[in-house]
Amino acid sequence: SDYVCGYEYYVVDGQQFALTKANVKYRLFKVRMLNPWTGGIVKANQFPFTFFLKAQVNAAYVNDDYYSENNPLNNSLLVGYGPGIDIVVFYDVSVRFEYSWNRMGEGGLYLHVSSFLW
Numbered sequence: 001s002d003y004v005c006g007y008e009y010y011v012v013d014g015q016q017f018a019l020t021k022a023n024v025k026y027r028l029f030k031v032r033m034l035n036p037w038t039g040g041i042v043k044a045n046q047f048p049f050t051f052f053l054k055a056q057v058n059a060a061y062v063n064d065d066y067y068s069e070n071n072p073l074n075n076s077l078l079v080g081y082g083p084g085i086d087i088v089v090f091y092d093v094s095v096r097f098e099y100s101w102n103r104m105g106e107g108g109l110y111l112h113v114s115s116f117l118w
Helices: none
Strands: 016-034 046-063 077-089 093-102 107-115
Touching: none
Parallel strands: none
Antiparallel strands: 016 046, 046 077, 077 093, 093 107
């Protein structure tokens, strides 16, 4: 979870860091699909899917006292921003599609999957 959107392919290592993330989400819609294979289990008889549209801005600063000459991203402000779509399944599994730009002008589509179970 310690990443800045748009910098997923970079490693910025240091002794201290500060990170802030801000996003605005809007729920597009919620869908419940019936599960015919539940075997009578009431809680598992539906698959809930919730779709969110979001805009995000992340910023971080990594302080490196020893190797900053080898990595131009150390000791500088890292900013990433962009739109995305979040899909929440079963209330605890999240699939995020994000298109992000970084301060170097690089953009890309990123897929993130997270769960409280993992």
